Amino acid sequence: MQPFLGPDFLLETEAAQRLYHDYAAEMPIVDYHNHLCPQTIAEDRRFDDIGRVWLEGDHYKWRAMRWAGINESLITGKDTSFKEKFLAYASVMPKFLGNPLYHWTHLEMYRYFGLEGVILSDKSAETVWEVCNAKLATKQFSARGLLQMQNVKMLGTTDDPCDDLHWHKMIAQDPTSTMVVRPTFRPDPAFKIDKPTFGDYIMKLSRRVGFHIDKYERLLEALSMRLDHFGRHGCRAADHGLDSMLFCPVPPVAELDRIFKEGQSGATLSVDDVTAFQSAVQVFLGKEYxxxxxxxxxxxxxxxxNRSxxxxxxxxxxxxDGIDDRELAxxxxxxLDTLDREKALPRTVLYSLDPTKNEVVVTTAGNFQDGSxxxxxxxxxxxxxxxQLDGMERQMTQLAQMGLLSQFLGMLTDSRSFLSFPRHEYFRRLLCKIVGEWMDKGHIPGDFELAGGMIRDICYNNAANWFLDESR
Structure with a gap:
């Protein structure tokens, strides 16, 4: 029986162990999509206590705590202290066996706080609380210190087009900053015309750009200005959050003006109108990217x-929030073809929350490789x-079989937590497990420089080439 989260956790073959320890473990991290707060990084903030760090805004943990029978007052209650919430979380940790939170929580305890071998429960909760809080009070455990512990070289935050990017500017100009922090353009509010907040958002965007956005083409002008602003602050990526993929051929500008004005006024739009507007704005943005x-x-x-x-x-x-199962292909x-026809398809990363669409995503990606x-x-x-383990293994296996795993950009945290970066270790161990098993079974050559080179590319080099190469 292997020790829990021991040195060879997930590494079930000698090949996997060698791949991880010799090729993957020491690679830096490019976390090209997350939701960390740039102000917290700019100010190098220290955190009050482990309860706040772990539980404030973490809907993964909230969801699991409810499932375990914890009262809502001990999850999101405003009159409940973070120590009470932490003790409630610790008390149900034994119920999390088999859930990735069990691994993530203990990896964070072990990798950041040196609590190897401690199992979180109501019995150990006070000790964990005291040890973690004592360390969080030190300079080493500031926001930047936590990132440095995990060898983070680059972060891509998620930012609204109206953001002035003041904190990104501060980080970029700070000579003591050891990592690149890039904003990511997240324009969802500007094209989700069916949302009740759309009209208010257009007013907000109007104030930011300094002119009244009263028609479709003025919206595109405003978005172009904000793209320029983001570019001046080091932005290299955009992100669109789509509950479902809607698309139709882009209609004439006069039709888009009508839809824009109706949406801005709060009128209820047809599905066709929503689809037309979202399609048009996203095609424009794709070309701009x-x-x-x-x-x-x-x-x-x-x-x-879903729970009203x-x-x-x-x-x-x-x-x-859950998984939708609507049409994607x-x-x-x-x-993608609309952009490709005009030779205006940017480098693109596709994520489907529905795992039954993995093959759709991989084969769609394959349709648009152009050798560039x-x-x-x-x-x-x-x-x-x-x-989590099954989900990531499914995705990588299908990518390897229907595309090229060697070109994969690898892991990202997609997290709001400064303690989430051991998830890169989690991913890397799983990757080495998969490739090590291929070697062990004779599916690929027993050449560690060959396989290890691919491991290093997936863990760091591919993402670094996309998000850190200043020559682009």
Whole structure:
């Protein structure tokens, strides 16, 4: 029996062990998509306590705590201390066996706080609380210190087009900063015309650009200005969050003006109108990304805010979002083809929350490789409900069999937590397990420089070439 999270955790063959320890473990991290707060990095903030770090805003943990029978007051209650919430979390940790949170939580305890061998439960909770809080009070455990512990070289935050990017500027100008922090352009509010917040958002964007956005072409002008602003602050990527993939041929500008004005006024739009508007704006943006040499990421397939009572009480992103199962192949191929026909398809990363669409994503990516860059259209890593062992293994296996695993950009945290970076280790161990088994079974040559070179590319080099190469 192997020790829990021991040196060879997940590494079930000698080949896997050698691949991980000799090739993967020491590679730096390029975390090209996350939701960390740039202000926290700029100010190099220290954190109050482990309860706040672990539980404030972490809907993964909230969801699991509810499943384990914890009262909502001990999850999101405003009158409950973070120590009480932490003790509640610790008390149900034994119920998390088999859930990735069991691994993630203990990896964070071990890798950051030196608590190897401690198993979190109500019995160990006070000790864990005291040890973690004592370390969080030190300079080494500041926001930047935590990132440096994990050898993070680059971060891609997620930012609204209206953001002034003040904190990114501060980080870039700070001579003591040891990592690159790039903004990522997230324009969802500007094209999700069916949302009740659309009109207010257009007013906000109007104030930011300094002119009234009263028609479709003025919206494109405003977005172009914000793209330029993001570019001046080091942006190299955009991200579109799409609950479902909608696409149709782009209609005439006069029709888009009508739809824009109706949406801005709060009128209820038909599905056809919503599809037409989203398609037009995303085609425009795709061309702009290609012109600038940026990467376009598309996160597709969440069904959000399903529990209306919880949404009314707490708002979005509280652990009530699931996997949607709507059509993907046809609209996604049409969208990419529209850009490709004009030779305006940017480097693209596709993520599907529905794991049954993995093959669709991989084969769609394969349709649009053009030889200009390896893996120009990527099948992104297992996302959200799928960034666990089975989900990541499915994604990598299908990518290897239907595409080229060697061109894969690898792992990202997609997290709001400064303690989430051992997930890169989790991914790397799994990757080495898979490739090590191929070697052990004779599916690939027993050549460690060959396989190890691919491991290093997936862990770091491929993403570094896309997001850190200043020559682009």
């Amino acid at each position: 290609a012109k600038r040499g940026w990467v376009m990421q598309m996160h597709i397939g969440a069904t959000r805010n 009572r919880m949404f009314k009480a707490l708002g979005p992103d509280v652990g009530c 046809n609209p996604l191929n049409q969208f 860059v390896g893996g120009k259209v990527q099948a992104g890593t297992g996302w959200w409900h799928n960034d």
